[in-house]
Amino acid sequence: MKLAERVGRIKPSPTLAITAKANALKAEGKDIISFSAGEPDFNTPSNINNAAIRAIENGFTKYTPASGTDELKDAIIDKFKRDNKLTYNRSQVVVSCGAKHSLYNLAQVLFEKGDEVIIPAPYWVSYPAFVLLADATPVILETKEAEEFKVGPAQLENAITKNTKAIILNSPVNPTGFVYSFSELEALADVIVKSGILTISDDIYEKIIYDDVPFFNIINTRDEIKDLTLVVNGVSKTYAMTGWRIGYAAGPEKIISAVSKIQSQNTSNPSSISQKAAVEALTGNQDYIGMMVDEYLTRRNYLVENLNNIGISCMTPQGSFYVFPNVSSLYGSSYMGGKILNSVDLAGYLLDEANVAVVPGVAFGNDDHIRLSYATSIENIKEGVKRIEKAIVNLEK
Numbered sequence: 001m002k003l004a005e006r007v008g009r010i011k012p013s014p015t016l017a018i019t020a021k022a023n024a025l026k027a028e029g030k031d032i033i034s035f036s037a038g039e040p041d042f043n044t045p046s047n048i049n050n051a052a053i054r055a056i057e058n059g060f061t062k063y064t065p066a067s068g069t070d071e072l073k074d075a076i077i078d079k080f081k082r083d084n085k086l087t088y089n090r091s092q093v094v095v096s097c098g099a100k101h102s103l104y105n106l107a108q109v110l111f112e113k114g115d116e117v118i119i120p121a122p123y124w125v126s127y128p129a130f131v132l133l134a135d136a137t138p139v140i141l142e143t144k145e146a147e148e149f150k151v152g153p154a155q156l157e158n159a160i161t162k163n164t165k166a167i168i169l170n171s172p173v174n175p176t177g178f179v180y181s182f183s184e185l186e187a188l189a190d191v192i193v194k195s196g197i198l199t200i201s202d203d204i205y206e207k208i209i210y211d212d213v214p215f216f217n218i219i220n221t222r223d224e225i226k227d228l229t230l231v232v233n234g235v236s237k238t239y240a241m242t243g244w245r246i247g248y249a250a251g252p253e254k255i256i257s258a259v260s261k262i263q264s265q266n267t268s269n270p271s272s273i274s275q276k277a278a279v280e281a282l283t284g285n286q287d288y289i290g291m292m293v294d295e296y297l298t299r300r301n302y303l304v305e306n307l308n309n310i311g312i313s314c315m316t317p318q319g320s321f322y323v324f325p326n327v328s329s330l331y332g333s334s335y336m337g338g339k340i341l342n343s344v345d346l347a348g349y350l351l352d353e354a355n356v357a358v359v360p361g362v363a364f365g366n367d368d369h370i371r372l373s374y375a376t377s378i379e380n381i382k383e384g385v386k387r388i389e390k391a392i393v394n395l396e397k
Contacts, residue, residue, distance in 0.1 A: 009132040013125055014363035018347070022357035033384035034357040035372035038174065038322070040240040042295075044277075045288045048239060051280035055273045064269040067260035068095025068248070072275045075282040076248050083206075084217050086231070088250045094259045095278075097270045099204050099234035099247030102259075104130050105266075106200060106230055106249060109258040111136035111165055118159050118167040120151040121365030122324065124174045124202070136165065140365055145315065145326065148178040149366075153187040160191070166198035169218065172205040175364045175371040176324045177317020179213050186221040192228060199229045204247075207238040207289050209319040210297050227252055237321075238289060239281040244274040296321050299374040303381055307372075310389040321375045324361065328368040333395035340395070343367050354391035356384050 015036060022034040055061070067073075073093045080086040096102040103126070111117060111134035119127045120141045128138040141159055143149040156167065169188070171180040180188075192199055199218055206215045219226045234247030249259060269275075300317065307314040307325050314325035333340045335353065340346050343360035347370060350356045361369030374381060 006133055006135075010129040015125060015359050018351075018357055018359055022351070025351075025355075030355055032351075032355050032357060033380050033387060034376065035374070035384060036357040036359050037375065038237075038373055039242045039375055040237060040292065040321070041375050041377065042240040042292055044240050044244070045281075045285075047284050048241065048277045048280050051284075052244075052273050052277040055276035060272050060276055062272060064272050064275060066264035066267075066269050067256075068093070068270060069272075069275050069279075072246075072248075072279050072282075075279045076250070079282045080231075080250065084220070084231075086217065086219055086226075086250070091253045092256050093248060093250045094256050094263065095246065095248045095270050095275065096259075096263060097247070097267055098236060098245045099202070099232050100126060101245075101263075101267070102232045102234070102247045102249040103127075103200065103202065104133070105259045105262050106232070106255070107131060107134040107136075108262055109255060110134075110198065114163060115165040116161060116163045117165055118156065118197075119365075120149075120167075120169070122149055122173070122175050122361065122369070123168070123365050124170060125363050127168050127170075137163075139164070142365070148315070149173065149176040149324075150178060150180060150184060151188070152184075153191045156188060157191045157195075160195050160197060164195070164197050166200055167192065168200045168202065170202040170204075171215070172209060172317070172319025174205065174320055175322045175359075175361075175369075176315075177320045177322050179209060179215065179318040180218075182214070182216045182221065185216055185218045189218050189221045189225045192218075193222065193224050196228070199225065201229055201231050203231060203233045204237050205320040206233065208293055208296060208321060210293070210300065211318065213318045215319075230255060235278050235281045240292070241274075241277070241281065244271070244277055246270055246274050246278040296374065299376075299378055299381055302378060303372065303374050303385065306382075306385045307388075310385065310392065312388075312392075321373055323372050323374065324364075324366075324369045325372070326368055327361075327370050330392065330395065333397055335395055343370050346370060350388060350391055353394070354387040356387050356391070 107130040113135040115136040131138040230251035236242045347360040359371040
C-alpha cells in the first residue's frame with residue numbers, strides 16, 4: 001500500500017525514540033540513566049490532581065466546546081494579564097491537546113506550498129516537521145554558540161524573502177536553555193514589523209528560568225507586533241502535567257477561529273477532566289513552581305560544573321531543564337568496534353557502552369552538540385556524569 005507523500009517528509013521524534021529505547025533497555029533489566037526526556041520528574045501538584053478528581057465525581061466527563069471551556073479560557077486570559085501584561089478575549093484563545101497540538105494546528109492554518117518559515121537552529125525537533133506537514137519550506141538559520149545560539153536582527157532580515165510567512169521563536173530555548181532579553185526581542189520586532197511576517201512565540205518554558213533572568217514575550221516590546229504574533233503555551237512543563245495534554249494559543253481572532261475550526265475536525269475538545277485540572281493549575285497556589293525551579297537550579301549547577309570538569313565544554317543555560325554541551329572535541333575518537341564521527345555516534349556509544357541516554361544534537365540542527373535533560377534526580381545526574389567520564393576516558397584518539 002502506498003502511503004501519502006507527506007509521511008516521507010518527516011522522521012519520528014528522536015527524543016521520543018531515544019526515550020523509548022532507554023525504557024525498553026530498562027525493561028530488559030539494564031540500569032539505564034536517561035538524560036533524554038523533556039519531561040518534569042516531579043508529580044503533578046496535589047491541588048491539581050484533586051481538581052481532576054472532583055471533575056470526575058461531579059460528572060464533568062462529557063464533550064466540551066471544541067476550542068476549550070470558557071472557564072479555562074478565562075483562566076488563560078487572566079494568566080496572560082498577570083504574568084505577561086498581554087490582553088486577550090475568549091475569541092482570541094484556543095485550548096488544545098498540548099502546546100504541540102497548538103503549534104501543529106497553527107501550521108495547518110497558516111502555511112501552505114510556497115511559504116517559507118524561518119526557524120533558528122538549534123531548534124525543538126518538531127518545528128521543521130510541522131512546517132513540512134503543511135507543505136511549506138522550513139528555512140533554518142544557524143546560530144553561534146558564542147552568541148548564545150540566538151538569532152540577530154541582521155541575520156533575520158537577510159533571511160526574509162517574498163515567500164517568508166513566519167518565524168518560530170522559542171524562549172527559553174529548547175535545547176540550549178538560553179533566554180532572549182528585552183533588547184534582543186526588540187531588535188527582532190523591528191525587523192518583523194517592517195517585513196510584516198508572523199511570529200509564533202513558543203513560551204512553554206517561561207516559568208523555568210534561573211538567576212533572576214527576566215522573561216519577556218516579543219509583544220512586550222512594541223504594540224504593533226501583537227497583530228502579527230501567535231503566543232503558544234501550556235501546563236505541561238510548569239506544572240508537571242505532560243500527560244494531561246493541555247496547551248493553548250492566543251492571537252488574532254481570525255487565526256484563532258481557524259485553529260478552532262480545524263481542531264473541531266481533528267480532535268474535538270481537549271479532555272474535559274484535564275481542562276478542569278488546568279484551571280486549578282493556572283488559578284491555584286503557584287508555590288510549587290518555585291520549589292521545582294530551585295531543584296532544577298541545583299541540578300543545573302552540578303551538571304554544568306561537572307561536565308566541564310571532565311572535559312566536555314558546557315555553557316550555563318538560563319532556563320528550561322536542558323544543557324547543550326559541545327562534544328565535537330570527541331569526534332574522531334575510536335573504541336573497540338567503532339569510531340565516533342558525529343553526535344549520533346556519540347549518543348549510541350554512550351547508550352551502548354555507558355548505559356546513558358542522551359539526544360544527539362543533529363536532531364536539533366547542530367551536530368557538534370548533544371542535549372542532556374536534568375529533569376531527573378540529582379542521584380541519577382551524579383551517576384550519569386561518572387559513567388560519561390568513564391566512557392570518555394576509554395576512547396582512543
